[in-house]
Amino acid sequence: MAENEMQELWEEEDTQKDKYLTFSLGTEFYGIEIKYVTEIVGMQPITEVPELPEYIRGIINLRGKIIPVMDVRLRFKKPAREYNDRTCIIVVDIRDISIGLIIDSVSEVLSIPEGDIVSPPEINKGHNNKYIKNIGKVGNDVKLILDCDKLLSDDVIDDLSNV
Amino acid sequence: MIAISDKSIHEPMLDIFIFETLKQIEQLEQLVICNEKSSCYTQNSINEIFRIMHTIKGSAAMMLFDNISALSHTIEDLFFFLREEKPKDIDCSGLSDLVLEGIDFIKIEIDKIKNGHESDGNSEDLSKKIRNFLSVLKNCENPLAISESEKQKQDMRTQYYISQDKNAAVSGKNVYKAILHFDEGCEMENIRAYSVIHNLRGIVKELQYIPENIMANDECVEVIRRDGFVIFMKTDLSYEEIEELLQQTVFLKELLLTRLDNAEAQEKFLIDKRIVLEKQETLTPKLQKEEAVVSSGQQQSLISVNVNKLDKLMDLVGEMVIAEAMVVQNPDLGGLELHNFQKAARQLEKITSELQDMVMSIRMLPISATFHKMHRIVRDMCKKLNKEVQLELIGEETEVDKNIIEHISDPLMHLIRNSIDHGIEASEERLEKGKPQSGTITLTAQNAGSDVLITIKDDGKGLNRERILGRANEHGLLSKPESEMHDKEVYSMIFLPGFSTKDNISEFSGRGVGMDVVVKNIEMVGGSVSVESTPGSSTTVTLKIPLTLAIIDGMNIKVGKSMYTIPTISIKESFRANERELIKDPNGNEMIMVRGQCYPILRLHERFKVETDIVNIHEGIIVMVENEEDSICIFADELVGEQQVVVKTLPAYIRNIRKIKGLAGCTLLGDGSISLILDIAGLADQQ
Amino acid sequence: MKRVLIVDDAAFMRASIKLMLERNGFEVVGEAENGLKGIECYKELKPDVVTMDITMPELGGIEALKTIREYDPEAKIIMVSAMGQEPMVMDAVVSGAKSFIVKPFKEKLVVQTLNKVLGL
Numbered sequence: 026m027a028e029n030e031m032q033e034l035w036e037e038e039d040t041q042k043d044k045y046l047t048f049s050l051g052t053e054f055y056g057i058e059i060k061y062v063t064e065i066v067g068m069q070p071i072t073e074v075p076e077l078p079e080y081i082r083g084i085i086n087l088r089g090k091i092i093p094v095m096d097v098r099l100r101f102k103k104p105a106r107e108y109n110d111r112t113c114i115i116v117v118d119i120r121d122i123s124i125g126l127i128i129d130s131v132s133e134v135l136s137i138p139e140g141d142i143v144s145p146p147e148i149n150k151g152h153n154n155k156y157i158k159n160i161g162k163v164g165n166d167v168k169l170i171l172d173c174d175k176l177l178s179d180d181v182i183d184d185l186s187n188v
Numbered sequence: 189m190i191a192i193s194d195k196s197i198h199e200p201m202l203d204i205f206i207f208e209t210l211k212q213i214e215q216l217e218q219l220v221i222c223n224e225k226s227s228c229y230t231q232n233s234i235n236e237i238f239r240i241m242h243t244i245k246g247s248a249a250m251m252l253f254d255n256i257s258a259l260s261h262t263i264e265d266l267f268f269f270l271r272e273e274k275p276k277d278i279d280c281s282g283l284s285d286l287v288l289e290g291i292d293f294i295k296i297e298i299d300k301i302k303n304g305h306e307s308d309g310n311s312e313d314l315s316k317k318i319r320n321f322l323s324v325l326k327n328c329e330n331p332l333a334i335s336e337s338e339k340q341k342q343d344m345r346t347q348y349y350i351s352q353d354k355n356a357a358v359s360g361k362n363v364y365k366a367i368l369h370f371d372e373g374c375e376m377e378n379i380r381a382y383s384v385i386h387n388l389r390g391i392v393k394e395l396q397y398i399p400e401n402i403m404a405n406d407e408c409v410e411v412i413r414r415d416g417f418v419i420f421m422k423t424d425l426s427y428e429e430i431e432e433l434l435q436q437t438v439f440l441k442e443l444l445l446t447r448l449d450n451a452e453a454q455e456k457f458l459i460d461k462r463i464v465l466e467k468q469e470t471l472t473p474k475l476q477k478e479e480a481v482v483s484s485g486q487q488q489s490l491i492s493v494n495v496n497k498l499d500k501l502m503d504l505v506g507e508m509v510i511a512e513a514m515v516v517q518n519p520d521l522g523g524l525e526l527h528n529f530q531k532a533a534r535q536l537e538k539i540t541s542e543l544q545d546m547v548m549s550i551r552m553l554p555i556s557a558t559f560h561k562m563h564r565i566v567r568d569m570c571k572k573l574n575k576e577v578q579l580e581l582i583g584e585e586t587e588v589d590k591n592i593i594e595h596i597s598d599p600l601m602h603l604i605r606n607s608i609d610h611g612i613e614a615s616e617e618r619l620e621k622g623k624p625q626s627g628t629i630t631l632t633a634q635n636a637g638s639d640v641l642i643t644i645k646d647d648g649k650g651l652n653r654e655r656i657l658g659r660a661n662e663h664g665l666l667s668k669p670e671s672e673m674h675d676k677e678v679y680s681m682i683f684l685p686g687f688s689t690k691d692n693i694s695e696f697s698g699r700g701v702g703m704d705v706v707v708k709n710i711e712m713v714g715g716s717v718s719v720e721s722t723p724g725s726s727t728t729v730t731l732k733i734p735l736t737l738a739i740i741d742g743m744n745i746k747v748g749k750s751m752y753t754i755p756t757i758s759i760k761e762s763f764r765a766n767e768r769e770l771i772k773d774p775n776g777n778e779m780i781m782v783r784g785q786c787y788p789i790l791r792l793h794e795r796f797k798v799e800t801d802i803v804n805i806h807e808g809i810i811v812m813v814e815n816e817e818d819s820i821c822i823f824a825d826e827l828v829g830e831q832q833v834v835v836k837t838l839p840a841y842i843r844n845i846r847k848i849k850g851l852a853g854c855t856l857l858g859d860g861s862i863s864l865i866l867d868i869a870g871l872a873d874q875q
Numbered sequence: 876m877k878r879v880l881i882v883d884d885a886a887f888m889r890a891s892i893k894l895m896l897e898r899n900g901f902e903v904v905g906e907a908e909n910g911l912k913g914i915e916c917y918k919e920l921k922p923d924v925v926t927m928d929i930t931m932p933e934l935g936g937i938e939a940l941k942t943i944r945e946y947d948p949e950a951k952i953i954m955v956s957a958m959g960q961e962p963m964v965m966d967a968v969v970s971g972a973k974s975f976i977v978k979p980f981k982e983k984l985v986v987q988t989l990n991k992v993l994g995l
Contacts, residue, residue, distance in 0.1 A: 072862040073750060074838070075796040076848050084839060084854065086862050089507070091854060093839045122841050177841065201891050208887045239884075242930055246957055247887040249979035257979075374984060375977035379961055383968045403961070438974040438991040439984075492886075 043139065045161060047132040047168050048115065050098055051106075054132065056161055056168040061117045065131055068112045085114070085125060092116060094125035100176065101156070119173050126176075135168070137161040142170070205251050206302055207492065209294070212240045214557070217291050221563050224284040229270070237287070238267040244294070253301070256294055259311035262318040263290050266325075275325055286318055288564075362423055364430055367416040367444040374439035378408045381417040384437055391433070392423035416442075495590070498551055505547045506834035512540050513831055514858045551591070555633050555642070556584035558597050562631060565601050569608040576615055576626040577608055586633035588640050592733055595713045596642065599706040603644045603729050604629060606702060611648030611727050621724075623647065636732075639715075645728040651679050651721035660684075679719045683707045711847055716869055740835060742855070744828040744863055745811065747792045748800030751863035752824070753833055753855055758813040758868045762827060766806040780810070780821055787812065790871055791823045795850065800825055815868040822871070831858070835865060849873065876902040877993055880920055882913035882939065883928035883955065888978075892926055892955075895982040901989065910934030910942075917943050917950070924951040924993055926985075927972075929963050937966055944971040951992050955980075 045056035046065075066087065071094055073083040080099035084091050094114055098105055106129065114125040141162040145154055158172035219237060223229045245260035263286075270278070293314060297307040368384065370377045382402045388395060398418040399411045423430065431445050516533045559581045566579045588596070612618075612627035619625055630645045653675060660666050660681050668677075685704040707717045715733035742753035771779045771786070778789040789810070793800045802808045802825040811822045833855040837843065852867035879901050883889050886908075893903045905920045907913040909931045917925060925943070929936040936954060943950045954967045954975040964975050973992045976985055989995075 070861065072854070072864070073798070074842060074848065074851070074864065075798075077842065077845060081842070081845075084842070084862055086856055086860055089856065091836055091839055091856075091862065093841045122844075123839065124841050200894060201887065204887050204890050208885065239930065239932065242957065243885045243888075246978045247885060247891075250888070250891055252979075371984075371987070373981065375958070376956075376961060376964060376975070379964045379968065379975070382965060383974070386968055403965075436991070438988050 043136055045135050045137055045168065045170065046115065047135055048113070048128045048130065049132060050101065050129050051103060054166065054168045055097075055128075056135070056137070056170045057115065057117065057126075057173060058170070059134060061119055061173050062115055063118045063123070064116045066114050066116065066125075067110070068108050068114065068127075082127065087116065087125075090123070092123050092125050094127055095176075096127045097176075098127075098129075117173060119177055122177065124177060135161075135163055137163060137168070145169075201251065202301070203494075205247055206298055209244055209247065209298060212244060213291055213294055213298075214561070216240050217288070217564055218560065220284050220287050220291070221567055224280060224567075227280055229278065229280065229283070231271075231274075234267055234270050238264060238271055241267060253297065253307050255307060255309055255311045256297055259290055259293060259315055259318075262315040262322075263287060266318055266322045269322055269325060275328065277328075278325065282321065286314075286321060288568075289314055290318070362425065362427070363448040364419075364421050364423070364427070365446050365448055366419045366421070366430070366434055367442075368419070368434065368437065368440060369416045369442040370412065371439040371441045376409070377412040377417070378402050380437070380439060381412055384417070384419070384434070387433070387436075388419070388421060391425070392421040394422040396420040416444075420448075498590070501547055502551065505544055508540060509544065509832050509834055510856060510858060512536060517831070517858060548589075549587075551589050552587035553590050553593055554585050554587050555593060555596070555640075556581075558593055558600065559584045559631055559633070561597065562600060562604055565604050566608065566629065569605055573608065574614070575608060575612055577612055578626050578628050579604075580628060580630045581632075582630065583633040586635060586640060588633075588733065592713050595709055596731070596733065599709045599731065600631075600642070600644065602702050602706050604631075607644065607646040607648060607727070611646040611650075613649055640733050642731040642733065643728055644731075645726060647726050650723040650725055650727050651682070651719070652723065653678050656681055676718075676720065679721055682719065683717060708847075740833060740865075741830065742833045742865065743811070743830050744857065745792075745809070745822075745824040746826050746828050747796070747802075747824050748798045750796070750798050751828070751857065751861060752792065753863045753865045754811060754813060754822070755852075755865070755868070756830060758815065760812045760814050760819060762809055762811040764806065764808075765810050767804065770805060782812065782821075787819055787821045789821045789823055793823075795871070802826075813868045813871075815872045818872050820868075820872050822866075833857075833863070833865070876900060877924065877989070877995070878902050878904045878920070878922045879989070880905045880907065880913070880916055880922040880925045882907045882910070882916075882925060882931070882936070884908050884931040885928075888928065888955070892985065895985050896989070898982070899986045910936060910939030913939045914942050914946075918946065924953065924989055926953050926955055926976075926989075928955045929960055929967070930957075937963060937970065940967055940972055941970050953988055953992060 041059045044059040046059055046062050047054055047056045049055070069085045069087075071083040071085055074081070074093075077083075080096050082094050082096050084093050096105070108127070111130040112127065113131045114127055115131065116123060116125045142159050143162065144159050145157045146160075156172055156176050157169045158175075159170050161168040161170050216237060219233050223233050241260045241264040245257050245264055248254070248257035248260060266286075269275075290311075293309060293311055297309050300309070301307050368381070370380055374380065378399075379402075381397070385395060385397060385402075397420070399408045401408055421430070425433075427445065427447055431443070434440070434443055434445065437443075516537065521529070562581075563579055566577055569575070570577050607629050608627075612629070613621070613623075615625045618627065628647050630643070632641075632643045632645070634641050656678050657666070657670050657673075660678075663684075665681060665684055683703045683706070710717050710731055710733065713733060715731060717729065717731055719727065719729045721727040741756040743756055743759060745752050745754060765780060769780055770789070771781065773779055778791075779786050780789055781787075791803075792798065793803065805823065808823055808825050809827055811824065811827070812819055813822060835853045836855055837853050838848070838851065842848075849870040850867055851870070852865045854862050854864050857863050877900075879896055881889050881892050881896075881903060883892070883906075889906045889908075893906070896903055904922055905916045907916045910927075911934045913925070913927065913936075914934075927936045927940055931939075940952050940954070943952060948971075950971075951973050952971070954964060954972045955978065956964050956967075956975055957978045964972075967975065974988050976988055
């Protein structure tokens with residue numbers, strides 16, 4: 026979905042409740058609460074910054090504002106993929122910290138009412154599950170709803186010791 | 189009465205409230221400390237303290253911070269008494285302690301408010317202490333002193349009024365009874381009632397009113413609120429005329445005006461009732477004389493500006509610098525002979541530069557306010573630890589960027605507490621050592637190139653090398669054999685996290701929480717901390733802080749696909765070298781000889797793990813940079829060009845992860861790409 | 876629009892009153908931080924009404940009130956007082972203040988007072 030269409034969709038709706046921006050990483054679909062998303066941009070030249078965890082690729086210039094970018098694939102310890110023209114950066118703002126999330130491709134903005142949100146299953150306690158807040162059911166599909174707080178704060182200390 | 193919070197005035201006024209109240213609190217603190225030193229309170233100071241507390245009481249009440257308002261009220265009352273009665277032999281020290289406690293309470297509450305939290309502190313205990321202090325003073329004072337309310341009662345006369353018109357025989361043909369109710373919340377209903385009477389005087393012939401004792405304050409106010417204010421008057425005026433007159437009363441909720449018939453009228457105004465003329469003068473206040481309080485503080489031509497506007501201005505100037513570069517260095521102009529254009533461009537550069545300097549200077553504030561805050565810290569520490577310490581300030585007019593000042597305050601406080609706690613010895617010990625009884629802490633601020641140096645020097649017992657090494661050993665912090673460590677290196681170990689020799693842990697300096705936090709705070713603004721000591725006589729901590737984070741002259745260099753910027757001020761020279769000139773030291777580190785001196789080489793591509801084809805010395809360029817005493821040679825691919833850059837800090841997210849040594853920030857180049865600004869001190873350090 | 880002069884030594888109070896008044900259709904033509912400046916401003920600006928704090932440095936509100944009333948017997952001055960200043964407010968009323976408001980006050984009361992005093 027093109028950036029402009031995305032913007033228009035946001036402007037149409039009055040409320041941001043229960044709305045999620047969905048995107049894909051490989052075969053899985055994830056969702057982020059719209060209230061955290063400030064914009065979506067295409068891939069940009071990234072300036073590398075030394076001594077940071079691998080999944081922090083560096084910083085970009087977003088109309089004069091300097092924003093760090095995180096490769097979500099690497100964050101989720103998935104194999105890295107080369108960036109192409111579908112690769113996007115979702116800029117989120119959490120507790121006054123801005124960061125860009127590099128993802129394979131953006132899907133659409135969906136309304137997922139509370140009733141269709143369930144807790145994540147305890148069974149697959151894989152590494153990634155700690156970043157999943159809950160699961161949204163959309164028809165026959167599931168979208169893994171991200172816990173943005175954890176995404177930004179968790180594990181950084183551990184990862185640093187591996188740097 | 190339920191106070192409904194008037195939210196709409198709250199928000200816009202909050203900033204002004206905080207700003208003004210903090211200013212006044214600082215003023216107040218200085219007053220108290222000064223007066224305590226000279227061990228008495230001057231009349232002027234008492235007046236001023238009274239006025240400040242009165243003002244804070246008012247504003248806090250407006251903003252619905254009743255805890256602050258109530259506390260201010262008790263202090264105001266205390267100083268009112270001091271002002272009026274001028275008691276002898278006040279316990280100055282006790283008084284100061286109380287006021288300072290009050291100041292601390294208010295500071296804490298304002299801090300909460302500033303950070304968006306609720307002001308939930310309870311000032312009742314402190315208010316009680318202050319009231320007790322006041323009653324002790326009152327008892328000691330002239331026991332014959334008549335209290336306020338008594339004075340008022342004495343001055344009360346009756347409430348009958350007869351017009352001065354000698355024609356008493358003509359006693360007004362109309363008698364009216366008026367009952368006035370005032371609006372809720374208008375306050376001082378008794379005075380409002382008096383106001384009505386005052387306005388009727390001269391217009392009506394005779395007056396009576398209930399309640400009678402207008403000045404009896406509380407009870408009287410209650411009666412008026414409950415039953416209304418009742419007036420009986422005898423006059424020639426018509427009903428409509430009286431009604432119109434009374435309707436002009438402000439805050440009149442309800443007026444019941446009736447004309448009395450003859451029988452009732454007679455009853456009201458029987459001539460054999462004792463009538464005494466009211467003396468207007470008695471109601472003139474003798475108690476709260478207004479004194480012309482001389483305002484302290486020089487009146488300069490100053491205005492206060494919202495900091496956000498200043499920040500925005502700085503940003504705009506920064507963008508202008510970039511835009512100017514993009515015009516003047518535009519690739520379209522390459523190779524053209526543009527004589528007039530160059531002239532105009534130089535003029536533009538000149539003006540832009542001046543504008544820049546001016547905007548930066550607006551944000552610069554003298555560090556004196558921060559320095560003066562330290563007086564209080566010294567005073568408190570001395571009192572608690574029973575030590576004597578003088579605080580000397582040098583260079584307080586030195587100016588520092590506003591943003592930076594905020595980050596210096598806490599570290600300074602901590603360093604001073606530390607000095608007094610661990611550095612300065614107790615008086616007897618000092619005398620035994622032949623030192624002056626009173627210790628001295630000297631705070632200095634001075635400009636040094638593009639930095640400001642702030643030193644905190646105490647003439648205490650200095651740092652103990654053995655103890656520090658011992659402690660470092662305990663914590664496994666030693667990376668080199670002890671014998672190889674210079675004193676300076678040993679001393680700087682006190683800045684390591686978790687470090688603190690056993691006797692450092694005290695109520696004030698904290699459990700090793702101190703020094704490394706100081707360092708972190710200073711590094712956050714791009715500065716550095718170092719310490720020197722002469723065992724037995726002194727310890728000096730030096731804070732080096734960049735003058736401003738804003739705009740610097742930089743040389744852009746390239747390493748692989750990455751761009752870096754070196755502050756021009758650090759560059760000594762640049763040159764091409766070749767492999768033959770390289771030397772390796774015993775540890776395998778590369779060095780180069782330049783005019784007889786040896787300098788370490790720093791390969792940026794290795795340090796920052798950047799991919800580049802240029803790895804041979806002769807293919808790249810060496811830039812010699814200096815940092816205080818040391819110089820190093822940076823090896824990069826090529827020099828790109830010199831330009832002014834706007835310094836931007838690395839994003840908060842990254843800064844929270846770690847402080848990347850060697851990077852001072854980043855900047856946007858003319859083509860929109862990002863260049864990382866090198867921090868020479870940080871690069872040199874890991875040599 | 877009615878023109879108002881605000882006299883108070885606290886910047887906060889001046890700003891609060893100004894905010895309240897401007898929101899209700901008044902024009903604040905001047906501010907003064909003590910009685911002396913208040914008198915000067917009055918003579919220069921000739922406002923329709925004045926709000927006057929009582930406790931101020933240099934020259935207090937009561938004195939300034941008296942001086943302004945001497946200069947202009949028609950002057951409409953509203954005193955701004957704190958609780959506990961009853962005797963002074965009395966003095967002000969006797970000296971010609973048209974009315975008074977007591978701190979802390981709500982916007983409604985301020986506006987009501989000014990309107991009444993100005994006969995609006």
